[in-house]
Amino acid sequence: MPTPADVLEALLFASDTPLELERIREVLELPDARAARALMDELRARYEASSGALTILEVGGGFRLVTRPALAPWLVRLARARTRARLSRPALETLAIVGYKQPVSRPEVDAIRGVNSEAVLDNLLERRLLRIAGRKDAPGRPFLYETTREFLVAFGLRDVGDLPKVEGELIVPELASVTDHGEAAAQQDPGAGGADVPAGG
Amino acid sequence: MPTPADVLEALLFASDTPLELERIREVLELPDARAARALMDELRARYEASSGALTILEVGGGFRLVTRPALAPWLVRLARARTRARLSRPALETLAIVGYKQPVSRPEVDAIRGVNSEAVLDNLLERRLLRIAGRKDAPGRPFLYETTREFLVAFGLRDVGDLPKVEGELIVPELASVTDHGEAAAQQDPGAGGADVPAGG
């Protein structure tokens, strides 16, 4: 007779998307999400205690079973041809903008990057890292973009709250003169390099 | 530092085809297939000793990591829970249109929803909630869609006449005026596969 932890292990193993606590609760008929979380903790402890090849990751609103990073060299050999196309710098910057400003329209992304972002956005839609969240009530009724769960999984984030706080990095001193130009002008960067973002956040 | 058995476990986990002894030998740089077999026996013994959810199967000239048969019922439950959850808003909308207006063609569904519905329709065909009822006598001779018996069963209906009456009429726009609209065809439905959109959203 399989234990609940065994069932959970099987669910994790068979699931190709992050497994949500709610789903675990439902399948195992647990009273609430807390009970599901407790069971997950039990299984994670078991995995951490045994030093096997696998580990459990909390990502994209759920949990995934993955190989430990130390095993990557051998896996690369196994999947000789496996080359996950890395994202380009424009793609990463566009994701960064959408990540912390979502939902955001193309004209807004264009304005921040200073260049046309249509092709990059299309590409990210196609990769399912972004999706359309609706239309903005603005000239041309442009599409609004937001990040997907795929985005969270690709970057190992539990949710968008895991993104480092960039806004909070700014110190906002009292500005004597210009009041006309609103928040943009009122934000003062501590220095030239001032955009450092702490990892982990 | 991972042991050879850990590496083997990772290879089994990440491999999408049965893993051959020769392949194991190659990746782990073992002297011969016998050494690979010995390592496999070691890992299998480890799996049999622990009564977890997974087991190693020798199949098709290689080895696979699979869930134990006793766990199958829970996997079916998970799959079912996910299938249900995956009837995204676009999917429900499309089902509703076909349900109330059948038989209806894809351009008509597109016109009502204002977005390309190809992926959603394909998905619903695959789930057997819809089927193709023929072709419409119209430019391009598009397929006509109608609901299936599975659709009725899934929604607990005796026949489509059981669908609740709603106030107002869902209008199928004249397609002549719609084709010039262009935008409908250019835009892919973001919720196509619906994986990210919870039911009833």
Added chain:
Amino acid sequence: MTADGPAPDTLAPSRDLTLRVGTFEGPLDLLLHLCRTSEIDLAHLPVRTITDQYLAHLEAVEFRDLETAGAYLVMAATLIYLKSKLLVPPDPSETELLDEEGLALRQELEARLREYARVKTLGAWLATREAEQALLWGRPGSGLPPAEEIPLEDLSVHLLERAVRRLIEDQQRLRPREVEPNPPSVLERMTEILSLLRDTWSLLFSSLAGGERRRSEVVVTLLAVLELVRLGRIRTQQTELFGEIVIERQTASPAEEPTRADAS
């Protein structure tokens, strides 16, 4: 961080050209690079230095397409304009003095640069996360029974009812517009363009009319742009026939300050 060059997923046809541009992803990127290499404080931008450096680099840049070229040139024009607003004759030891408008423009530029710097840093952070995740392997494909083999559980018919209601409501809301196409008025569009230009000093026509390629929308937008040009509220540039139109804010309207027209 990934290599500075574009990865395979960028636009294929423009790749070679992009590489020759160097590693800059646009005018802000170039400007930021100049600030970083000269250790310039993004909160105190030396207009003269940065303009001269920008123009010097611009000559070496090979543009990937006309639109990108336009974006670089708009920035160049802005910098030149800003430089022309410096009040005192050049004296490197003095802090630069600008009039109120120039000050505001410079602060806006500084704010944009800082924002872009943050975006860049966050992009680099994402790149390291991506690299970390590339070391992890999940299961290839789903181990669950395929969807078509899973009998569906009962779904509430109310879900369908709700969906169809929503659609009908949408149609009823939109119908007047459908029957009698009623594009936004030129005046409305003019107001919208001006309000967008409060947040940024340049816009691409395609991004204004791009969301929905309805002819009527494009026409109204074009009329609005022409009217704003006539009123001296905006400037436009189109580097080539059928090329991208760049819309810029015209800070001082000739109607209010007729003398400015000669200066620019």
